[in-house]
């Protein structure tokens with residue numbers, strides 16, 4: 001299994017997850033045309049996509065989903081709340097695969113476990129994707145860390161984790177007060193400290209890749225996110241990568257676990 005990003009942040013998100021049987025696109029917060037061109041940079045064409053998975057209906061995650069799916073006949077996996085909010089009447093009905101945020105499903109040889117999360121959307125969920133015992137966790141757009149999230153993301157071999165903002169930069173930054181309250185609130189986004197706290201509660205011995213995702217260009221700096229994740233030796237620097245808004249990150253392979261004799 002390997003994964004890559006075509007862009008990450010409040011202007012658009014899209015994560016590619018690939019097995020030998022096919023490729024998933026998790027969220028498409030770019031126009032269909034833009035997404036296709038960004039995917040081409042990663043060597044992926046529309047015909048490679050076995051499915052689009054949608055975490056929630058905010059435009060930085062759903063903008064191009066219906067158009068790309070309708071155009072290229074790609075099944076879309078989404079919760080009822082996500083569908084009702086932004087896909088109903090737009091996505092061709094035959095392409096919808098309704099998911100329960102509590103039930104695992106299989107697609108393209110990958111086992112996908114949705115994880116319900118606190119965020120200000122209708123029925124948001126994030127995903128842990130598994131193949132042959134290897135676990136890839138994708139987690140962004142979360143305002144609070146819940147016990148169920150901590151339980152669900154244990155023992156990941158790779159994790160893409162939101163480090164949205166630095167609290168001080170947000171409070172001194174350009175956002176209007178209401179937006180500051182929304183972003184830092186319990187249904188908003190994780191700040192660097194919350195992400196580091198979440199990470200510190202996870203079993204991390206198998207972790208090969210930790211990707212900083214959904215970083216705010218106005219209210220955070222990669223150095224501050226890195227500093228938080230490195231504090232208290234939560235994580236070695238060598239496994240940390242940054243997903244950027246402009247180009248995401250290139251393919252990272254999740255290697256099979258080495259057997260201990």
Ligand SMILES: [Zn+2]
Pocket residue numbers: 009010013058060061141214
């Ligand atoms: Zn978002």
Ligand SMILES: [Zn+2]
Pocket residue numbers: 056058119121141
């Ligand atoms: Zn969101």
